[in-house]
Each structure stands twice: as C-alpha cells, then as structure tokens.
Amino acid sequence: MVQERTLPMFQAASAQISAEEGLRLFEDMVLGRYFEDRCAEMYYRGKMFGFVHLYNGQEAVSSGVIKSLRPDDYVCSTYRDHVHALSAGVPARNVMAELFGKETGCSRGRGGSMHLFSSEHNFLGGFAFIGEGIPVALGAAFQSKYRRDALGQNDADQVAACFFGDGTTNNGQFFECLNMAALWKLPIIFVVENNKWAIGMAHERSTSQPEIYRKAGVFGIPGVEVDGMDVLAVHAAAQTAIARARAGEGPTLIECLTYRFRGHSLADPDEMRSKEEKQAWQARDPLSKFEAYLLEQKLAGEPELKAIKQKIQDTVDEAVKFAEESPDPSPDELHRYVFAEE
Amino acid sequence: MVQERTLPMFQAASAQISAEEGLRLFEDMVLGRYFEDRCAEMYYRGKMFGFVHLYNGQEAVSSGVIKSLRPDDYVCSTYRDHVHALSAGVPARNVMAELFGKETGCSRGRGGSMHLFSSEHNFLGGFAFIGEGIPVALGAAFQSKYRRDALGQNDADQVAACFFGDGTTNNGQFFECLNMAALWKLPIIFVVENNKWAIGMAHERSTSQPEIYRKAGVFGIPGVEVDGMDVLAVHAAAQTAIARARAGEGPTLIECLTYRFRGHSLADPDEMRSKEEKQAWQARDPLSKFEAYLLEQKLAGEPELKAIKQKIQDTVDEAVKFAEESPDPSPDELHRYVFAEE
Amino acid sequence: MAETFLFNALREAIDEEMGRDETVFVLGEDVGHYGGSYKVTKDLYQKYGELRVLDTPIAENSFTGMAIGAAMTGLRPIIEGMNMGFLLLAFNQIANNAGMLRYTSGGNYKIPMVIRGPGGVGRQLGAEHSQRLEAYFQAVPGLKIVACSTPYNAKGLLKSAIRDDNPVLFFEHVLLYNLKEDLPNHEYLVPIDRAEIVRSGKDVTLLTYSRMRHHVMQAVKTLEKDGFDPEVIDLISLKPIDFETIGASIQKTHRVIVVEECMRTAGIAAEIIASINDRCFDELDAPVLRLSSQDIPTPYNGKLESFTIVQPKQIVEAVKKMMALQV
Amino acid sequence: MAETFLFNALREAIDEEMGRDETVFVLGEDVGHYGGSYKVTKDLYQKYGELRVLDTPIAENSFTGMAIGAAMTGLRPIIEGMNMGFLLLAFNQIANNAGMLRYTSGGNYKIPMVIRGPGGVGRQLGAEHSQRLEAYFQAVPGLKIVACSTPYNAKGLLKSAIRDDNPVLFFEHVLLYNLKEDLPNHEYLVPIDRAEIVRSGKDVTLLTYSRMRHHVMQAVKTLEKDGFDPEVIDLISLKPIDFETIGASIQKTHRVIVVEECMRTAGIAAEIIASINDRCFDELDAPVLRLSSQDIPTPYNGKLESFTIVQPKQIVEAVKKMMALQV
C-alpha cells in the first residue's frame, strides 16, 4: 500500500564542496545523531519525560539546510526539534539541560522537548502543535522584508527556514502560508521533511497527492524534490533557495524524502511500518553515506572523522553532565515569564 | 491593477437544452434577481437589518448548478445565500420572512440573512463566516458515501454542492477539504463564485495564483473554468461534475467567473471597483444574455417570458406580504432550539 | 467481569454503540490502523471497516466541520481529539457550528456528535499538551461538556453521550487511562447531566471532576483519619452544572471547596462559585474556596509542574482551615 | 479639539503610534485600500505604505501567527479583526503562541502585539457576528484583555496597548464607533490595567464595560432621579481585573452588580464574582448580582435580540431590589 517514490538522483560531483565545508556538515550530522541516541538512553533512564521525538535518519535535512544559513537567519521547527536547534547553534548542553527540565536549559526548563527556544540563535522555537510554526516563521520572514522595504534597512536580508513533516502539509496553515509567502515574496524556505509517516498514518493514506513539492507550483512557488538522505543534495537545494530568498525573489518549497529510524516518539510502539521498509531506508543512512563520500572524495581521512566523532561524543557527554548538575528552576519563579518584565 | 481574465468560450449550441429546461432556468434566475432587488428595497425601508449580501449578477451560477441537482441533493452556501436557498427550493415567502425576522422564516426568525437554513430542502445553510460551510458540505457528502459504502444503501447517491467566493479560496479550510474530498472520492462539487473581489480586496491582491481552478489539480481533482455569466455554460459544467460525483468518481471544482452588480453588502459604499469594470461586467448580465438566447433559439417567445416575469413578480410581492403579516417569534421561546428537544 | 482499564471501558462503549446503531462512526487522527494514541479504538477498524473508523488527515477544523455536516444529515460522529488541545484549531467549527447552528437555524438541524479525547496535565508533557480546554469552551452556548473519571463512569457516560442528540465535548484525562475497575457484565448507561456523589459527608462539600477527583479522594483518606467527614461530589457534567445535587449538598454542609485542574482565572470553579452565589449565598457559612491550577502555562520541569496543579496535601489543609473558621 | 468619533479616536491612536515607532504596523482584512470596515485605518496606507498597512488574505490563523512571528523578531503588529468573532479561526495561534509562548520559551521571546476590532451584539447582525469573545479568551494565560467604551479611553488605551510588550486583545464595540467626544489636543495615554470610576457613589457598585457602560449610565439617570447614589466602574481591563479599584468600591458600598454583555455562563462576571468571593466575601451585604446576556446564540429577530441583552430598565430594577434588601 505504501508506495515507494524513486529518490531523485543528485550528481554529487556537482556539489563542489570544500573539505572544510564537508567536515562542518559531517560534524553537525554526527552531533545530531549522537545527541539523539543519548536522549533515548536518558529517557529510558528516567531523566527526561513527556513526548520525546527523535530525529535519527533525517540528519541530512537539518544539516544540509541550516548549515547553509547565516547565523542571523531564522530557523523554525516542530516538536521534533532537538537537532534543528543544534544545527542552528544552540549548544548541546543547553538543549540537553532543557530536556532535563533545568534552569540552564535553552527554555529555562519551562519548555521541554517540544518547546526548545533560543532567541540568541534566532531559533524561533519548537512548536508542539503541527503547522503552527509555519505562520510564525512567515512572520520572521515578513519582518525581514519589512525592515528592508518599509524601513529601508538594506542589510535586512535575513531568511527564515521553516521545517515540518509530510502530515502537516494537509493542514490549512501550510497552504495559507504558501499563498502569503508567494504573494509578498517573503524570504522563507519551506522545508518538508517527508518521512512517509505521520505517527501511524502513511502519507499516501492522508493525502490525495503525495508529491508535496508539486503543491508549490499552484502558488507560483518553485517546488523542489530532494533526496533527503543525501546531505549534499539538500545542501545544494538549500543554497539555491536561500540565494533566491535573500535576493528578494521569494520563497521556495523543498521536499526532502527522508525517513525516521525510530518510532514517532519514544512512546510509540512503532508497529505500523514494515521491517522491509525500515531496512530499505536504513540502508540509506545519511551519515554513513556522507562519511563514505568524504573518504571517497578524499575530503577527509579516517583519523580526522574519528576525531570528530570523539569530539562530539565528548560534547554530548559533557552536555549530559552539565544537565545533570544544573539546578531546577526555582519555585519562586513559577510565575515569571508569563508577562514581559518591565 | 486588476487584470481581466478572458472568459472561456462556451458553445451554446452544444447545450442542447429543451424549452422546458430553458424556462426552468430562466424562471429561477428571474426569481433570484427580483427577490434581491426587493430585498434592497426592503432594507432601505428598514424592514430588514444587519449585513445583507445580495447576489445580483451571479444568478447564472446558482441556477446553473442547483437546478442541475436533484431535490434530495445537498446545497451549502455562505452569507450571500438568499438565491442559493431559492434555487434549492426554499419558498420565497419563507426566505423573505426570515429576512424580516419572523417566526415563519426558514430559520424561524433566529437566523437572518446570513443564516438561512432548510432541512426540508436539504439546504445545509448560509454560513456567515467564510469557509466554514465547506467542511459542513463535505460532511453531507461523506454521509452520502457512508450510507452507500458502509451501510450498503445503494440508492445513497446524493451529491453536495458547496458555494463560496474567490476570497475564501485563500483560507485553509478550502484546501483541507479539497484534500479530503479527493482522498475519499466524496460526491461533492466545489463551486467557486469568483466575482473578483472579497469586499474591498481585489482577488489578485490576495492570492498568488488567481486562476483558482488550477488549484484543484494538485489534489487530483478536475478543475474547470466556466463563464459564470452564462447559465448554459455553468449548467453543462455542473451536469458533468454531478454525474461524476454520483457515479462515485469524486469531487470537481468549478470556478465560475462572475461579478456582483452591487456592493459587497448593502452597507458597503462600493468605492473600490472602477466604473469601467462594473460597466464591462454589467454588459454581460446573465439574465439578459439568457433571455436573448431563449428568444434567438426560439425556445420561448416574448409573451411566455413576460408571463414568467409577471409570475415571479407576484411571487415576490406575495413573499413580502407574507413576511409583513407574519408574527415575530414569541419571547417565550427565547431559549428554544439551543438544545435538541427530547 | 474482569478488571477493565479506563481506555478499554471507553473502547467498549464505542464498540457497543457502533454495534447498536450503524450511524455511529469514529473519526480522527490515527483512530483506525493505529488504534488511537491511547488505544481507545484499538482494532475497531477491522471490525467496522475504514469508513466507520476513519483515519483523517491532520486538519482539525475541517474534519470537525465534516463531522458536523455528517451529523446534520443523519449520522452520529464521534471525533477523537488525539489530544483535546488540538481542537483549538477547530474552535470555530465547534463554537459556531456545533454549538450555535441548531439555534441559529431555528431548530432545522440537530447535531448529535461527541468530541472526545484526553485533556489535562500529564507527566511533563509541556504546555501545549497539558491544556484544560473545558475552561475555554465552557462559555460556548449549545454545547454539553462532560468529564469522566473512572472506568465505570467513563463507559456509561460515553454511551449516553453518543446517544445524546446534542454536541457533547467529552473529556478524558491523560493520566487516568490506566485506571482499572470491575465493570458490570450487563449494559448500563450513566446520565451525562448528573453529578456523582462519591462520598457522603456532612462537614464540607468538595466539588471536583476528572483527575482531581482522585486527588480529592487521597486527601479524604487523611481527613477521615483526622476525624473529618467531607462530602465529595464529582461534577461529571461541567456544562450544564447539576445544581440540584450541589444545592442539596450545600444545604447540608454550608461549606464548599472546588478543586479543579483548570487555571484559576475563568476556570470551571469561577462559574460554579458565581452560580452558588446566585443560588445559595445565604446557605454559605464561609466563602467558597477554589483550589485551581496556577494561572500559568504548564511548565515542563517536574517540580514546577507539580506546584502548578493542586496536590492532595493542599486539599487537606484547605478543609482543615475552613472547618476551623468560626461561623 | 473638535468632537471626535470613536473610530477616529482609534485611528488617531494608530496614526500617532505608527508615526512615533516605525516598527508598529497594521495588518488584517481590508485595512489598507478599503480603510477598514469601520474606517479605523482609513487612508493610513497612503501615508505609511502597503507593508505597514497590510491587506491580508482571509486566513486568520496564519496571519495571526505571522504577526506573532513578526513580534518575536522585533516588530509591533496591530491585527485588526474585521469582526473579533473571526478570530475564532485564530484561536490556536492566539492561545498557544501569543498567550503561552513567552512562558514556554522561558522568557526567550516577548510578543508585543495588539489584536483589535469590533465585538458585541450589534443591530440584528445574527449569531456569528454578535459574539463576545472576551469570555472565550479570558482563561488563556499570558493575554491581556481590554475593552474601550468612549472616544477618550479608546484612544488612550489603544496607544498604551500598542506600547505594551505583551499580547493585548483589544475589544471595541460595533455599536460604539460613532460615539463622539471632545478629545484633548495634547497626547495622552490611558493605562490599560486600571478600571475607570465613571461615577462615584455610595449605594451600590455597578461593574461594567464596553457598551453596557452606556446602558448602566442610562439606568443611573433614572436611579438618580429616584434618589439612589450608585458607583459606576468601567472595568476597562477584563484580564487582569483591577481589584484595587473594585475592592475599594466594595468597602464603601458593600453591594455589587455586574452588568455585562457576555452570556451568563462563564462570562466576565463569573470570574469577577469568584474573585470577589475570594477577596472580600465578608464585605458583602448581599450576594453579587450578575446581569448578563441570555445563554443563547444571539437571535436575529430584533425583539428577541433585545431580550437577549441587558436593558437599562433591568438595571434600574436590579439596583432598587438590591437596595430594598434588608441587611
């Protein structure tokens, strides 16, 4: 019933990536992977609670898009937000501390897994309800255009990247925002992480037209289909879209075909997806694939990659330690942050 | 700024309409026109209140679609609902009485102009908020399919026709419903009355893709563009769509290019639309056009048409008299109808 | 019958009503193949088919409106809100059409439908998944609002709600699905408009509902040991409120404490206190006390979260304090 | 200054604030070219351009979310709800993001925005266009809710709301736009968190807001003739309620009547009564009385409609009855 779409081919050669750039992407992907693996561990050890949605398998999307942005660009995520936050530069320790509910967490322990925020990193947030982040990202993009065109600030060319899943593209907010983004040529990139499932709902059972990128066309927006397991493909598509947005030419929709290697959340028994399907996608692991590419292209050697892995392992270890040792928020501040302080 | 779309040509000859059918359509259009003219009069005379949205100019759409339906099919409207109700068979006297707020009104005086209802005529209602009728119509269509497919009632082949304006097609509910209708092949016809304006907002300023019928395609729904000033063109498109829906083949979207001859509501100063634009469309008056056609094709003679007009004039006169003479709802029943009676 | 989990009690209610009336159907996200996030519709699609246990796209406003249209034309939909919070997206359909359409249509249509699912503060689910929508919806005319609290009443109430000809918002609690109880072997209904006297007593009337019923009963254990005799009433119907039962209790105890999980401002207790004020002010020996959640979005941190909602200890203290008041 | 219509007072407020702060902008349906359904933004787009007076498609949930995103990143949006009822479609964005995001983000972001527009029962506008959304939104944490009632306070309050760093729901009343009043020539602000003592008196405290203030003042004319001396307080801030002002009044009068246009169940009065009960129960010589709209969708018929909302005569009677009570 769940049909396979052929992943679009990407000519890796055309990527012309530098060693430095390659390692930067690789490190970010490793960080995403290791961080999430540690989260699973911590969750089962009772260190974090609630719904925790991991990103394993989709790393090429976060790294490919966000690492193509400037630090002053905006990133907007969903409940599956840890890795987007990390790619956006939120330190692993502050993300981990948030998951532990600590005062040192990026949302000061108030938000938790589905509500990561960091204004310092222009990370607009994790949004726990599907689709509700799309208009918020649109607002950041509008702000950018407003500064440039209404206020004449020529350097206001920040782009907003907005992530969401296949299931979310059946929600009205998706379409409403595509329309407004196109209408006003807002500097925004809609990144659909099509991992084929919305919890237990197969994409094909929820939508009459599974090729999401085609939906952009009727709004006059370029729609691009990308192999979401190939960081270089994502990276290339993102660069084009970002350049377009920054130049004031408007939005792009990028549909990344990807897969999550774990259940929907750590509470999901994950009984709906077939073993075959999982295996087929596991074989496309974006991390192994990119590692092989780096070696093959001689952009890096084994020791270098190993060192990066070790470094990230240490970062994640340190993050856990930091989170463990951080204090809970003070009950005296229970009512703080409801309203803006004077 | 407001660009003109070329109206699609319709080969009237292909309509092959019988004299009887022609007169039926004509009578319905005359009813719509005369009824609305009388509403304006009554409004200015202080007989009705609130927001009153008239349908003048768009009659070919209501008559062309609804007169192609069976009486047991469903019709769902908006706040611009008088004429849809009339076409669906709600007697003019009960519609007029509703506008007067009388107990004999089709909504027993509780609803008013934007809230006409008649369960007897499978008229699902006028809906005062844009877009909110679309899911309701979808529900009626779902019910039809449910009876046929889940309950095995082979005669359950009722179709739902859902009307809404161009401005409404930027709202999420429109897209959400197109998707579900296509996904489940529901027997529904989405009829967009594109009159180029949403109050004071020109269609082109509100949407990145003004050709609404094209939006159907990305949901796998046939999208048809029709000259909404030509009742035969609308009729033909509706027949095809209805046949398709009744056969279980799913929804159709029909975009009718039309125009309202009055302001948005009787409270609207109507200062946004240019004189030229109004005149150009006035020249396409669907009623005169169809009258000329009937005569030209010798489907009817002058006296016959005159008699129809007289009959409708009488109907509308009688409706006003009925409405005037009808009682107000009793204050004792102020709380009735909040809940279903036992 | 063997002990039944609350989620299974709900499932039985749906199964029985679907078997009894072929116009009853379920729709919502992951209600079909997945069986519902809390297993309330587990395997029902296999029994009743995909149309009667309909997996919907994530489009709350539209599928709610669709259910309304289906209800207007003769079906009896049960919407599962995977989390009731998601129905914020369907507020327009619920308020304008489910709530008001019957009146506005002058009785042309009735809308027999149930919207059910988990609400409430769970275990560190974060602010958006910890909402208590009953407060947001209580002012909407034409809706009935019900909250279940035990496997027994969950089953009987849901069956009644499904048979009701009006739109019913039916709140379950995310932390109560695994409660267990012996259920009768025979069919039974529980009326959705009657409060349940959980414990008779004479000292003070404790009004509560949903999960807070269990916090109250925990407090009662302590209070009993200390010689107090509180009356505990589970409201069951949050709209309309069953003032017959409440009034009778107040005539006996002359003291009332409302324990709710809503935030304090404009919660369920606010309306109850206003109504008590309207109806039996003179019966009161002390101002009605409301123990509510803090007026803040639910924080994720476990300690803050536990400070946000009312704990049994606070109920004990409140009762003692009220009983110590000189009248 | 010449007499100013309320709609123009609002327009002046917006114009002045847009002139003062270039991050302030207006968005909504028909706010630009059309000038707003009630002319509140008339011709402003010509002065400030199309981006600062932005005509939006009819997509309330998304343009509200867009405003939130713009506010998070440094702008100060003013949303016009053409009718506040339409914001039911934006309930999710208003509750989850405008209301809760600051808290949930642990203070990372603030959301300075105003959502304004007409609410209330007009003249036979039908149920959906006659809503009193303040009741539906009052339980949402993190929102401030304000209702203006005169040209003077409309202007001063709106200016303060625009400068506030929090999301403010700002209710105008569809029947008050044409009120006229002389406004000061100099700039002024009115604090959004303070109730306004409209008339000092000692007999009874009449709490009201928005259009009902004028019904109350009509009633007061009669009451004065009959020798009564009521105190009239316009709440202005519906959330949070200014209990300092209210409490002081109750200490003086010991009697309270709340006159609101909300439906009775879970209206603004419900929370006020509950709060009075919390804070100054012992000050009361009589139960607080609430005069509210009937618990029904607003019927179209003019007579039924007038029975639905509170009329001045009922206020007169209620005061007399309360004053006749033996204490």
Ligand SMILES: Cc1ncc(C[n+]2csc(CCOP(=O)(O)OP(=O)(O)O)c2C)c(N)n1
């Ligand atoms: C408004 C809303 N409805 C429902 C949910 C429950 N829910 C959480 S994730 C999810 C599936 C989303 O699928 P998709 O958009 O494909 O993203 P993925 O989880 O696959 O990354 C659902 C239904 C929600 N969070 N918000």
Ligand SMILES: Cc1ncc(C[n+]2csc(CCOP(=O)(O)OP(=O)(O)O)c2C)c(N)n1
């Ligand atoms: C949800 C909602 N938002 C806004 C409005 C106010 N409004 C009434 S009609 C209208 C324009 C609708 O335009 P269109 O869909 O083109 O229909 P038309 O009036 O042209 O027939 C608007 C904005 C409304 N009724 N409901």
Ligand SMILES: [Mg+2]
């Ligand atoms: Mg997915």
Ligand SMILES: [Mg+2]
């Ligand atoms: Mg239009």
